[in-house]
Amino acid sequence: MASGLEGRVVIVTGAGSGIGRAAALAFAQEGARVVVADLNAESAAATVQEIEKADGTAVAVTGDLGEQSVVDQVAATAVERFGGVDVLVNNAGIMDRMSALGEVSDAEWDRVIRVNLTAPFLLTRAVLPHMLTAGRGAIVNTASEAGLRGSAAGAAYTASKHGVVGLTKSLAVMYRNQGIRANAIAPGGTRTGIQIDLADGAHGPAALGPYFGNVGQVSEPEEQAAVIVFLASDAASNINGAILPVDNGWAAV
Numbered sequence: 001m002a003s004g005l006e007g008r009v010v011i012v013t014g015a016g017s018g019i020g021r022a023a024a025l026a027f028a029q030e031g032a033r034v035v036v037a038d039l040n041a042e043s044a045a046a047t048v049q050e051i052e053k054a055d056g057t058a059v060a061v062t063g064d065l066g067e068q069s070v071v072d073q074v075a076a077t078a079v080e081r082f083g084g085v086d087v088l089v090n091n092a093g094i095m096d097r098m099s100a101l102g103e104v105s106d107a108e109w110d111r112v113i114r115v116n117l118t119a120p121f122l123l124t125r126a127v128l129p130h131m132l133t134a135g136r137g138a139i140v141n142t143a144s145e146a147g148l149r150g151s152a153a154g155a156a157y158t159a160s161k162h163g164v165v166g167l168t169k170s171l172a173v174m175y176r177n178q179g180i181r182a183n184a185i186a187p188g189g190t191r192t193g194i195q196i197d198l199a200d201g202a203h204g205p206a207a208l209g210p211y212f213g214n215v216g217q218v219s220e221p222e223e224q225a226a227v228i229v230f231l232a233s234d235a236a237s238n239i240n241g242a243i244l245p246v247d248n249g250w251a252a253v
């Protein structure tokens, strides 16, 4: 089945690096027009350049997606430049310090929840009216292995990614009769630029070794991107509310 993504308008957050960048390139290859949203202006511009070099169409929007004004700008850019929003990929995210709950500062908690959970909420709320008017839309969220279990990150990141799973399922149920699907990938360890700022190692990979030992191979961003594109495509037309591990079997252990 054809992907059905030709000419479609796709927003990818965190598209300046890692999984988001790979997803933006993959959508452009399918003929979609891509809004590249990222905090980092330089890397967002680089992704747009790469897409345009391959004769694709993309535009960059730079800013912190935890801010309503930036969220509004992303949605407005999609509508004004390309006429609507068909696909939203909430992918931007930050790692925590792998701290146990008792050691999480207010600042760490607020920032991780803001970027990983509140930003997807804000941007989804901003694009939903456009999808509802069109009577169709696909939302793909990047959750994590840490959205499925308690041993893949610290308390803040784990809570944020469990939140992303809940957000995805609620969207899927509540908008299922209005042409909108919502799914998530749950990546295992993936070779990207994400900052893993380990505080003192007390709860880091060494302490979680028995669990991390089950990670298997580290995946490439392109392997995650391929699943994001599939979930957004017509080939996944009856998949709604799925949280799909892309982790070489980690979630199966």
Ligand SMILES: NC(=O)c1ccc[n+]([C@@H]2O[C@H](COP(=O)([O-])OP(=O)(O)OC[C@H]3O[C@@H](n4cnc5c(N)ncnc54)[C@H](O)[C@@H]3O)[C@@H](O)[C@H]2O)c1
Residues within 6 Å of the ligand: 013, 014, 015, 016, 017, 018, 019, 020, 037, 038, 039, 040, 043, 063, 064, 065, 066, 091, 092, 093, 094, 095, 115, 142, 143, 144, 145, 186, 187, 188, 189, 190, 191, 192, 193, 194, 195
């Ligand atoms: N790499 C992994 O092992 C792994 C595993 C599971 C889940 N994930 C998830 O994958 C997603 C993508 O991360 P990645 O691994 O590609 O990391 P990455 O650091 O390579 O890319 C993340 C991008 O998001 C952007 N970003 C961060 N905060 C932002 C903000 N407030 N507003 C706008 N953009 C912002 C960064 O500038 C960066 O370009 C994240 O949600 C992450 O939690 C990654």
